[in-house]
Amino acid sequence: MPRSVPQFGALSWSQQLPQAAVLRFLLRFFSRFLPLLLWLSTALLPCLSSAQSASSPAAAALRRGQAALDSRDLRSAEQAFLQVRQDAPNRAEAKEASIGLMLVYLQSHRATSAVLEGSDAVKQWPQDADLHHYLGLAYFQQERLADADAELKRAAELNAHDAAIPFDLALVRLQAQRYSDAASSLATSLHLRPNQAMAHLLLGRAYQNTNRTEEALQQFEMALRQDPNIPLGHYHLGYAYASLGRNTEAIVEYEEEIAHGNANAEAFYQAGRCLSELGNAAKAVPYLRRATELTPEDGNAWYELGKALATTGDGSAADQALRKAIAFNPENPSPHYQLARVLEKLGRGEEARAERAKFAELKKRTQPMTGGMASGRDQ
């Protein structure tokens, strides 16, 4: 059963993106064209075409496109950039217009258009790292992770100094569950630009998934040092602690995450589980209850709540919670097993036997998929 996505008030990538994206585009434009303009104006070279470019219709359209992108008027931006390409198909402005178009397409979720634009552009300007970079992002949006990886790798070869490229490459690899490769890319990004809290956080995740928990823990700590308020920083640190069996420290971090206002169902859920593991069911109950309030369709949260309630001796409440867990996750044997135990204690032997039978039936259907040895829990 899929777990629902926790609600994070603190994360606002989507709100920040358009303005930031345009800002970057403008920076890129001015960084490229200002020297050109300065060169034109100061050297007074008799290069008419170049001299014309600053005041040409193409240049004007490019500026309009930038402005439209800045104001999030994607439709106008697209028209302006298309105009640039039409007016100056083989000049530097056209390359910038391609990048502008790709930004427009990426932001308007037109991945196919972005890929087409980018594919044409990299044929025309194969040595431009940014084009490969953006094309990689377009592929990423299409879930074509191998293509995205290839383009971002090419971008990194062409520009080995931009920390953003290996960072994005790492995201592609994380999505592809290529954690070791992702870790390598994130390490490169951090080498180029140290102190990126987010990169440390993601590197920690990559380490965690490659059996390098202790190093993951260090990365999470570094992320928090860089940005004590980084969303999910304490959550991740708590997770690393707990995975090393250091539940007490994990609970502190989960509680810190919650105290930072980054509260999400996962933090409550994990804190509750850790407390349950430590035998403190009474304290676990409110955390788990809060997790079920935040994600009322989460069968796992209901299950843990039911288990904790059973431990506190509140069989009736446990019964209810476990039945909710079963309703949301009917194929999971665990709630049936737990419910059978609760019902037995409540003196409802027949129902307990029925639940045990259901448990046994589901058990037969859930064969172990991997690993030679059972650990009693997921690895």
Place this chain on the structure above:
Amino acid sequence: MTTLHRITLHRMTLHSITLHSMTVRFVFLSTLSALTALAALAPFTAAQTRPQPAATHKAAGAAHPAASVKVSPSPLHFDDVTHAAGIDFHLTCGSTPQGKEGKQYIMDSMCGGVAVFDYDHDGWMDIFLVNGSTLADMRAHKCNPSKLYRNNHDGSFTDVTKKAGLEHCRWGFGVAIGDYDNDGWDDLYITNLDGGTLYRNNGNGTFSDVTAKAQVDDAGSWGTSVSFGDYDNDGFLDLYVTNYVDLDLNHLPPFGQGKFCSYRGIPVSCGPRGLKGSRDRLYHNNGDGTFSDVTEKLGIDPDGYFGLGMIWLDYDNDGCLDLYVADDSSPSQLYHNKCKDGFHGFEEVGVETGLAYSADGREQAGMGVDSADFDHDGWLDIAKINFSDDTNNLYRNDGHGGFEDVAGATAFGPVSAPFLGFGVKFADFDNDGWDDVFVANGHVNPQVDHYSFGVSYAERPLVFHSLGRPAGAAGGHASQSSGTLPVFEEVGLAAGPAVAAKHVARGLASADFWNRGETDLLMTVLDGSPILLRNGTLGRRTASQPEHHWVSIQAVGTKSNRNGYGARVDLLAGGEHRIGEIRGGSSFLSSSDPRLHFGLGNIAKVERVTIRWPSGRSESWSGIAADQVVLLREGTGHPVAATTAPVASH
């Protein structure tokens, strides 16, 4: 520079893979119980299903989780006296741990049986260490001898293996001690990779292989833990042999190939999942030197689970031995002895009693087991030791036929998550009246040392010192919800250098080797020397600390089996009842000092000892001075009315 990142993350937001959704979508390879919810979404990460191409080696100096634990003075202390005692044994077990494919096959990691018994009746505990072998040695008929060490009464031991005829040149695993023919001399059963061996003690310092005559060869199976117990109370010890995997030595599963040959995505030796389980065997003692295989008749282990640990115990206080089997990666089994008005067979009640699975209904990799009444409520509880990425179980007997895992509430479980345990023993190491627990750890996959997820091949033992019942808590029936359970403190790092050090430990037996009232330990180590741990706890107590007393009960059956296995002992001291059960086999592959040791704290006299014998006879002895081993022979006490109900603590 953040722009691109935000584009990317923005895109991820739109596709529900933002950082926060990654929280639930990515599966951490952790030992954490919290994984269940995450794994429900994305059950297997790449690292679980295939090896990561660039898995890096553990960072230099990466701290083991234990290293961060604050070390405070330990109330328990052990000294390694192995070499001083003259123990020079080396445990051979399959391929070496070195190399990419170290410990190539599953049987290469499971050896290490040890038995403690008084083979020569001199009143001092002797030692038998079971040796393994290698495939090459087996095929070349090269002997890696097991060893019998005679206790010299002066702290040293003498190797008397050859004289005793116990070299036992097979690939051995577990060992059980019991006087199967009631001739007064303890006999010895060894499980092997290819069947079992029964050695009869001839009473003159030698042993004879009587396997064929006794008909207990275990049909060529790979046996692990084994133990004698008289399940039908007929006065003769029966034999339970736990079997593990049905291996074809000529067609062994290739290392690291296949979905059952990985751990956390790391290629390792295969199994037990993916291999065929081997059915356990129960042999009934016919009383004439032979046994009958009653496995099928009594419905034992019909599914052939991967058995590793086992213990005979009377969990429901009805005077008959029940049987608990810890299975690896399959449900553990509790066989309830239906013995009202005679033996009527067993019923398997593992699921019903809560002993088959983890609290979440998952199979565990059960290894060693032991039993004691750790909370003094008159009912035997059970400790079961599991794989890493799991926590050990402490099952509290609720007195109503069920068990509850209180490992968390007692601080016994959570600390064990990075450890892979095998041997386990309850014992009151400081004689304060509360049972402590010693757990011998060591991973099965040396490959884990190349990673840094907090698990290592060699691991330190865990030593749990019981702090007793919380102050102010009433006696009687404690419960998890009421907060009245005794709590443990893990003190291994401060319990002496040999205990704080890492070992690849397996078998574990407890004994008072020097008859001084302190429980010592003998722990076997894979591909190495065993470690004889002399208990130095009491010697380190200061003069200002009150003296701790003890008493040890040696039971001798007459109508019952001579070892008195299964005898329920009720000890009344200081107005408080304590219970224990006479047994030899427990832990992993091992058999311990059968004398039942009670720490008495500052109580210097035992008011009364009552024994309910397997024969059904109950009798008591009064006014027993502390600090001695007391031999109590069946039929020499004051008869008391038989009871099957437990005696309350207060």
